[in-house]
Amino acid sequence: MFLKKKLNAGKSVMGTMLSLVYNPDVARVFAEAGLDYFIVDCEHGAYTFREINSLVSVSKNAGTAVLVRIPQVDRAYVQVLLDIGVEGFMIPGVKSAETMRETVRLAKYPPMGERGIGGGIVTDFQNVNLPEWIEERNGEVFIMAQIEHRKAVEDIDAILGVTGVDAVVFGPRDLSVDLGVTGQVNHPKIFECYEKVYESADRLGVTKGFFTGGDASELKWGIERGARVLLWAGDATALMGFISAGVKTARSFPGYKT
Amino acid sequence: MFLKKKLNAGKSVMGTMLSLVYNPDVARVFAEAGLDYFIVDCEHGAYTFREINSLVSVSKNAGTAVLVRIPQVDRAYVQVLLDIGVEGFMIPGVKSAETMRETVRLAKYPPMGERGIGGGIVTDFQNVNLPEWIEERNGEVFIMAQIEHRKAVEDIDAILGVTGVDAVVFGPRDLSVDLGVTGQVNHPKIFECYEKVYESADRLGVTKGFFTGGDASELKWGIERGARVLLWAGDATALMGFISAGVKTARSFPGYKT
Numbered sequence: 001m002f003l004k005k006k007l008n009a010g011k012s013v014m015g016t017m018l019s020l021v022y023n024p025d026v027a028r029v030f031a032e033a034g035l036d037y038f039i040v041d042c043e044h045g046a047y048t049f050r051e052i053n054s055l056v057s058v059s060k061n062a063g064t065a066v067l068v069r070i071p072q073v074d075r076a077y078v079q080v081l082l083d084i085g086v087e088g089f090m091i092p093g094v095k096s097a098e099t100m101r102e103t104v105r106l107a108k109y110p111p112m113g114e115r116g117i118g119g120g121i122v123t124d125f126q127n128v129n130l131p132e133w134i135e136e137r138n139g140e141v142f143i144m145a146q147i148e149h150r151k152a153v154e155d156i157d158a159i160l161g162v163t164g165v166d167a168v169v170f171g172p173r174d175l176s177v178d179l180g181v182t183g184q185v186n187h188p189k190i191f192e193c194y195e196k197v198y199e200s201a202d203r204l205g206v207t208k209g210f211f212t213g214g215d216a217s218e219l220k221w222g223i224e225r226g227a228r229v230l231l232w233a234g235d236a237t238a239l240m241g242f243i244s245a246g247v248k249t250a251r252s253f254p255g256y257k258t
Numbered sequence: 259m260f261l262k263k264k265l266n267a268g269k270s271v272m273g274t275m276l277s278l279v280y281n282p283d284v285a286r287v288f289a290e291a292g293l294d295y296f297i298v299d300c301e302h303g304a305y306t307f308r309e310i311n312s313l314v315s316v317s318k319n320a321g322t323a324v325l326v327r328i329p330q331v332d333r334a335y336v337q338v339l340l341d342i343g344v345e346g347f348m349i350p351g352v353k354s355a356e357t358m359r360e361t362v363r364l365a366k367y368p369p370m371g372e373r374g375i376g377g378g379i380v381t382d383f384q385n386v387n388l389p390e391w392i393e394e395r396n397g398e399v400f401i402m403a404q405i406e407h408r409k410a411v412e413d414i415d416a417i418l419g420v421t422g423v424d425a426v427v428f429g430p431r432d433l434s435v436d437l438g439v440t441g442q443v444n445h446p447k448i449f450e451c452y453e454k455v456y457e458s459a460d461r462l463g464v465t466k467g468f469f470t471g472g473d474a475s476e477l478k479w480g481i482e483r484g485a486r487v488l489l490w491a492g493d494a495t496a497l498m499g500f501i502s503a504g505v506k507t508a509r510s511f512p513g514y515k516t
Contacts, residue, residue, distance in 0.1 A: 012515040014508050016501060020287070021279050029278070029494055033501035214500065216507045223513040230508055236287055238500030239493060242472065243274060243291035246490035249474045250272050255481040257270040 003037050003065035003087050003142050004166070007207055007228065013037055017069075017234030019045040024058040026235070031062035039067045039231070042077070043092045049080055053121075056085040067142065073099055078106035083118040088142030092171060095151050097158040100143070104164035107141050109134040112164065142166050144209055144229065148174035153193045156200040167229045168201050169209030170194060186218075198225055213237055261295050261323035261345050261400050262424070265465055265486065271295055273325075275492035277303040282316040284493070289320035297325045297489070300335070301350045307338055311379075314343040325400065331357055336364035341376040346400030350429060353409050355416040358401070362422035365399050367392045370422065400424050402467060402487065406432035411451045414458040425487045426459050427467030428452060444476075456483055471495055 006013050013036035018026065030038055040047050040055060047068075056066045069090040070077040078089065091103055105113040119125075123133070145152075145159055148171030152159060160168055170193070172185035181187040201208050209229035210222025214237050219230065250256050264271050271294035276284065288296055298305050298313060305326075314324045327348040328335040336347065349361055363371040377383075381391070403410075403417055406429030410417060418426055428451070430443035439445040459466050467487035468480025472495050477488065508514050 010515055012508070012513075014505050016504070020281050020283060021497070022281060023278050025278060026497065029497050030501055033498050034505040035501055214504065219504075219508060220511050223508065223511040226513060228515060232501070232504035232508070235497060238497045239279070239284065239287050240291050242496030242499060243288055243293055243490070246274070246472065246477075247272050247292040250270070250477060250481065250488055250490070253478050253481040255270075255484060257268055257486060 002063060003067070004140050006036060007142075007166070012223070012228040012230060013065075014230045014232060015039060015065075015067075016232050016238075017041050018047075018055075019234055020236045020239070022047065022051045022055070024054040027055055027059040027062050027064050027066075031059075031064045035064055037065035037067060037087070039069050039090055040086075041069050041234070043069045043071045049084065052081065052086065053084045056121075060085065065142075067144070069146070073102050073106065075106055078103065079116060082107060082115065082141065083120075083122045085121050087140065088144070088166075090144045090146055090169065092146045093148055093174065094145045094159055095149055096155060097162050100145055100159055100162040100165050103143055104162060107143060108138045108164060112138050144169055146171050147193070147197055148172075149178045150193075153196055156197050157204065160197075160200055160204045160206045165206060167207040167209045168197060169211050169229060169231060170197070172211065191221075194225075198227075202226070214241065260321060261325070262398050264294060265400075265424070270481070270486040270488060271323075272488045272490060273297060273323075274490050275299050275327075276305075276313075277492055278494045278497070280305065280309045280313070282309075282312040285313055285317040285320050285322050285324075289317075289322045293322055295323035295325060295345070297327050297348055298344075299327050299492070301327045301329045307342065310339065310344065311342045314379075318343065323400075325402070327404070331361050331364065333364055336361065337374060340365060340373065340399065341378075341380045343379050345398065346402070346424075348402045348404055348427065350404045351406055351432065352403045352417055353407055354413060355420050358403055358417055358420040358423050361401055362420060365401060366396045366422060370396050402427055404429050405451070405455055406430075407436045408451075411454055414455050415462065418455075418458050418462045418464045423464060425465040425467045426455060427469050427487060427489060428455070430469065449479075452483075456485075460484070472499065 015037040017039050019041040040052055059066050065087045067088050067090055068081050068086050069092055109115045143165055144167040146169050176182050176185055179189045181189055198208050207229055208227040210227035211231040212218040213233055273295040275297050277299040298310055317324050323345045325346050326339050326344050327350055367373045401423055402425040403423055404427050434440050434443055437447045439447055456466050465487055466485040468485035469489040470476040471491055
């Protein structure tokens with residue numbers, strides 16, 4: 001478990017989103033590049049449990065935490081993914097405190113929740129002192145709410161007030177749709193929501209996250225406001241950016257024959 | 259078949275190298291980014307025929323050509339890969355004309371070579387007029403020699419003089435090792451070799467290629483000297499570059515907690 005140790009020590013953590021690549025060695029690339037964590041996108045991507053299993057196995061040696069964005073909060077995701085070594089979840093489209101309460105219920109062992117006790121991967125194949133182990137694990141599971149609707153912004157105190165919610169982050173594009181400024185992710189209305197959510201997070205002691213598709217000035221805005229769970233997404237953007245830049249560069253030279 | 263049509267029309271073609279990603283959708287990312295072709299690296303990568311099969315299937319619709327860099331010239335690679343729709347080969351570490359003659363023998367149907375006639379993927383699941391079809395296909399298979407040793411530079415006229423060799427490209431790092439300037443890929447000795455090879459290619463009517471790991475000034479050098487098969491590599495570099503830049507950017511802001 002890597003992520004909450006860093007966060008509890010007051011550090012910022014930098015991550016990315018995986019939606020295209022499933023070669024487990026990508027975790028080693030990310031670790032070498034200095035990344036603290038990555039999120040496997042099961043809301044918009046086709047990842048299987050077996051693929052995530054392999055990504056986690058490589059990540060454990062690389063020292064990078066793996067989170068998953070799940071498309072819905074249910075036991076089939078939460079129980080299995082935690083038991084194959086995923087450190088926590090990004091919960092998209094949160095609209096009510098109930099969604100976060102359900103996440104905590106499924107993700108934490110009793111008495112905090114109702115997670116079932118497994119072994120193997122999740123105990124590092126060792127015998128454990130169960131009372132100690134349960135308490136440690138309950139403290140390590142990381143839960144981050146993704147706020148992308150007006151309703152969630154309005155009810156933000158209730159959502160972030162749920163015990164076990166560690167962090168909050170935004171979904172700029174869905175939020176822009178819901179605010180009637182579709183695609184204008186830098187619209188003032190968006191940033192009004194960000195400010196309101198951050199104010200609530202600060203008051204309730206929830207760690208602030210910030211999501212950007214690789215925009216330095218956006219990232220600066222988030223870091224200046226104290227965001228520590230930083231998300232610089234993602235793999236397809238990286239590939240598209242590198243190749244587009246190469247194609248543009250090549251075509252800029254007079255000898256390139258079009 | 260996409261690549262030789264463009265080259266025969268006098269166009270430049272831009273490609274990259276795949277060594278990490280095996281999600282077939284990467285072909286669509288590349289096509290959207292304006293890439294003409296990509297090379298699956300079976301010299302240094304773990305790709306299976308089935309993975310290449312899927313990459314080719316998606317690429318056919320996307321309009322991007324797939325080549326493979328094979329670790330050795332033998333029938334198990336050349337026959338199978340062409341028959342699952344690969345357009346041609348990059349042959350690494352070429353040291354003699356014999357290697358290229360063997361490549362042509364395996365890659366071309368009689369009378370040019372001894373390629374066996376298959377159907378299915380390679381005939382687009384159609385019945386074909388075999389005499390016409392054989393002639394067309396023989397003209398479309400693309401063969402590129404990768405020069406990365408002094409011996410090859412010395413024998414370059416013989417290597418590029420083999421009928422069926424379409425293009426030539428370099429392997430800067432192996433060449434630097436062989437020249438005793440290990441890792442100094444911009445050493446004058448390297449560029450002396452490039453000049454000698456290009457002179458031979460121009461004289462023999464072989465298309466010039468140029469390889470760079472994403473360096474614009476290197477690419478400019480190649481394009482200015484008439485290189486048209488451009489290789490801007492690769493997928494791992496793209497991911498590493500995007501994430502490293504993000505991490506560096508985040509750490510540059512005062513609010514980032516290390």
